[in-house]
Amino acid sequence: MSAAEFDIHYVAQLARLSLSPEEEGTLASQLTSILGYIEKLKEADVTGVEPTAHAFPLVNITRPDVVSQSLSTEAALRNAPQQANGLFLVPKIVE
Amino acid sequence: MLNQLTISELTTKLARGETSARQTLQACLDQIQRVDDRVHAFLSHDAADALAQADAADQELAGGGSGKPLLGVPIAIKDVIAVKNQPLNCASKILGDFISPYDAAVIEKLRAAGAVVFGRLNMDEFAMGSSTENSAFGLTRNPWDLTRIPGGSSGGSAAAVAADECLASLGSDTGGSIRQPAALCGCVGLKPTYGRVSRYGLVAFASSLDQIGPFTKDVRDAAILLGVLSGHDLRDSTSVALPVPDYAAALTGDLKGLKLGLAREYLVDGLDPEVKAAVNAAVKQYEKLGAEIVEVSLPHTEYAVATYYIVATAEASANLARFDGVRYCERVAGGDLIEMYSRTRGAGFGPEVKRRIILGTYVLSGGYHDAYYLRAQKVRTLIRNDFLKAFETVDAILTPTTPTAAFKAGEKSGDPLQMYLSDIFTISCNLAGICGLSLPCGFTGNTQPRLPIGLQLLGKPFGEETLLKLAHAYEQSAGWHKEKPPLASA
Numbered sequence: 001m002s003a004a005e006f007d008i009h010y011v012a013q014l015a016r017l018s019l020s021p022e023e024e025g026t027l028a029s030q031l032t033s034i035l036g037y038i039e040k041l042k043e044a045d046v047t048g049v050e051p052t053a054h055a056f057p058l059v060n061i062t063r064p065d066v067v068s069q070s071l072s073t074e075a076a077l078r079n080a081p082q083q084a085n086g087l088f089l090v091p092k093i094v095e
Numbered sequence: 096m097l098n099q100l101t102i103s104e105l106t107t108k109l110a111r112g113e114t115s116a117r118q119t120l121q122a123c124l125d126q127i128q129r130v131d132d133r134v135h136a137f138l139s140h141d142a143a144d145a146l147a148q149a150d151a152a153d154q155e156l157a158g159g160g161s162g163k164p165l166l167g168v169p170i171a172i173k174d175v176i177a178v179k180n181q182p183l184n185c186a187s188k189i190l191g192d193f194i195s196p197y198d199a200a201v202i203e204k205l206r207a208a209g210a211v212v213f214g215r216l217n218m219d220e221f222a223m224g225s226s227t228e229n230s231a232f233g234l235t236r237n238p239w240d241l242t243r244i245p246g247g248s249s250g251g252s253a254a255a256v257a258a259d260e261c262l263a264s265l266g267s268d269t270g271g272s273i274r275q276p277a278a279l280c281g282c283v284g285l286k287p288t289y290g291r292v293s294r295y296g297l298v299a300f301a302s303s304l305d306q307i308g309p310f311t312k313d314v315r316d317a318a319i320l321l322g323v324l325s326g327h328d329l330r331d332s333t334s335v336a337l338p339v340p341d342y343a344a345a346l347t348g349d350l351k352g353l354k355l356g357l358a359r360e361y362l363v364d365g366l367d368p369e370v371k372a373a374v375n376a377a378v379k380q381y382e383k384l385g386a387e388i389v390e391v392s393l394p395h396t397e398y399a400v401a402t403y404y405i406v407a408t409a410e411a412s413a414n415l416a417r418f419d420g421v422r423y424c425e426r427v428a429g430g431d432l433i434e435m436y437s438r439t440r441g442a443g444f445g446p447e448v449k450r451r452i453i454l455g456t457y458v459l460s461g462g463y464h465d466a467y468y469l470r471a472q473k474v475r476t477l478i479r480n481d482f483l484k485a486f487e488t489v490d491a492i493l494t495p496t497t498p499t500a501a502f503k504a505g506e507k508s509g510d511p512l513q514m515y516l517s518d519i520f521t522i523s524c525n526l527a528g529i530c531g532l533s534l535p536c537g538f539t540g541n542t543q544p545r546l547p548i549g550l551q552l553l554g555k556p557f558g559e560e561t562l563l564k565l566a567h568a569y570e571q572s573a574g575w576h577k578e579k580p581p582l583a584s585a
Contacts, residue, residue, distance in 0.1 A: 006457065008453065011453050011456050011457045011460065012453060013437075014456050014460060015412060015440075015452050015453055015456040016416070016419065016433065016436040016437045016440060017437060017440045017441055017444070017449060017452060017453070018434075018437040018438050018440070018441030018442075019441060019449070020441075023446075023449065026446075027449065027450055027453055030450060030511055030512075031450065031453060031454055031457070033512055034404065034454065034511065034512055034515075035454075035457075037400075037401060037512055038401045038404065038405060038467070040397070040398060040401045041398055041401050041402065041405075041467075041470055041471060041474055042470075043398075044395065044398050044470075044473075044474050044477065046470060046473035046474060046477070049473040049474075049476050049477060050473070050476055051469055051472030051473050051475070051476060052472055052473075052475040052476040052479055052526075053303060053472060054289075054303045054333065054528070055289050055303070055479060055526070055527060055528020055529075055556075056288075056289050056290045056333070056335060056528050056556065058290075058332065058333060058335070061332040063329045071196055071197065075196040075197070076196065076422075078194060078196055079191075079193050079194065079196070079422070079423040080422060080423065081420055081421075081423070081424065081425070081426035082426065088421055088422055090421055090432055090435070091428075091429070091430075091431055091432050091435055092431075093431075093432050
């Protein structure tokens with residue numbers, strides 16, 4: 001868990017985020033300082049402590065299995081950058 | 096002037112036929128016209144749509160009213176909550192000309208209560224920030240001093256209420272984004288307990304921390320609005336099926352037997368002496384009002400900021416994956432699908448959002464998950480346990496809302512870590528999933544013009560009644576809420 005291992009280019013690829021070389025430089029140095037601060041958490045004794053994902057955990061939330069109102073195709077496509085035949089258009093993904 | 100009224104004052108006047116919903120809305124629109132080129136709380140507002148709602152409310156009022164608690168009350172909305180057929184941008188370029196196809200649950204509730212829902216309020220992009228400087232559409236200014244920030248991320252929501260451009264507003268709070276701007280702008284801001292208010296139709300930042308809440312001119316209005324906004328919703332599986340109490344009925348002014356905790360860890364270095372003095376004076380006031388003051392300890396407070404910036408960014412990196420140019424967003428073409436995603440996101444997101452997506456992706460990535468994310472979730476348990484333990488002996492905890500009054504625009508924007516550390520008093524509340532409220536407790540004397548100071552009350556899970564009772568008693572005895580920024584009435 002060393003900030004020195006931080007590879008901005010690799011992480012940006014994982015995040016599907018294209019960054020200019022200038023942005024990579026700025027972000028890498030800012031994040032190194034933020035990660036340095038976060039190292040503080042190493043001091044905390046978490047032996048035997050369960051993780052909290054939600055402060056008020058609820059389980060098995062279901063609803064009655066009945067048909068109800070949902071968005072029309074038209075409403076769902078309203079903000080689509082590209083659409084055709086009632087579908088979202090994306091670049092070709094299979095050769 | 097009608098735009099300066101509280102909700103309870105306006106609904107009384109409307110019921111007596113002393114004014115109309117249209118006149119009230121028009122007073123707000125006039126105020127926007129007069130001050131918003133300086134304050135810039137609003138990104139946009141649809142006056143024609145709002146006037147139509149006001150006219151419909153006046154018709155209902157003419158028919159004798161309907162017992163709706165907000166009939167004819169103009170309420171403005173942060174640009175992160177969906178309002179059907181209105182723009183939704185999260186103050187980001189990436190959403191382009193997005194129009195909401197449906198109403199958020201809280202908007203449905205406001206409409207059912209008769210409110211006039213209008214305006215899109217400025218914020219930090221995707222609610223990430225503490226100053227509203229991260230908006231892609233320009234700064235919002237603090238109505239008390241236009242050279243200073245209004246706080247954030249709900250800076251527009253706080254500034255609009257402080258400048259009397261609406262009667263109340265909605266914001267969202269992930270690490271203090273309601274309470275911090277409320278403190279810096281001198282209004283009341285309430286973050287309900289996680290699960291109290293449905294998040295359906297709120298654009299997600301960090302799903303385990305986000306809650307919607309009201310900005311108001313006094314505590315009674317916060318109680319009224321919380322009663323409208325609260326309740327179970329099947330469309331948000333984290334909303335809780337507990338009955339909604341009559342919050343206004345809790346405002347009895349009687350604090351006898353209530354115990355207020357002072358956390359010794361909150362008296363940190365960097366706490367401004369004037370903020371400290373104002374909070375100490377509030378403590379004395381509470382003793383006079385009959386509350387008992389007890390020192391408590393929240394020993395894991397020092398880890399809260401680090402824990403938050405792991406948990407919140409991890410959740411954000413997953414939530415913001417949906418902004419990829421497929422179903423919405425300003426698409427930027429690429430050679431293949433992945434390149435299209437990357438270019439769309441690279442062109443559309445601002446610097447702070449990119450910073451947090453990168454940090455969140457990193458702390459979840461292979462080899463680092465256990466060291467960062469899992470450890471932060473465990474420390475989160477310790478922070479929550481600190482509060483639950485303190486609440487065994489006290490009914491609420493009293494702290495400053497912020498370490499300082501509003502800072503100057505540009506003062507911290509170059510140093511993200513310093514900006515993050517300004518959230519030190521508000522962040523634990525979201526990690527612990529409890530409720531919190533900020534209300535005015537005085538003004539600075541050192542600065543010219545003077546600036547509001549905020550007092551924070553933190554309450555037990557679903558303890559909003561006690562929180563509101565405590566806040567109301569102090570507010571009524573101190574009277575700070577009656578102060579207005581000179582700009583609002585000049």
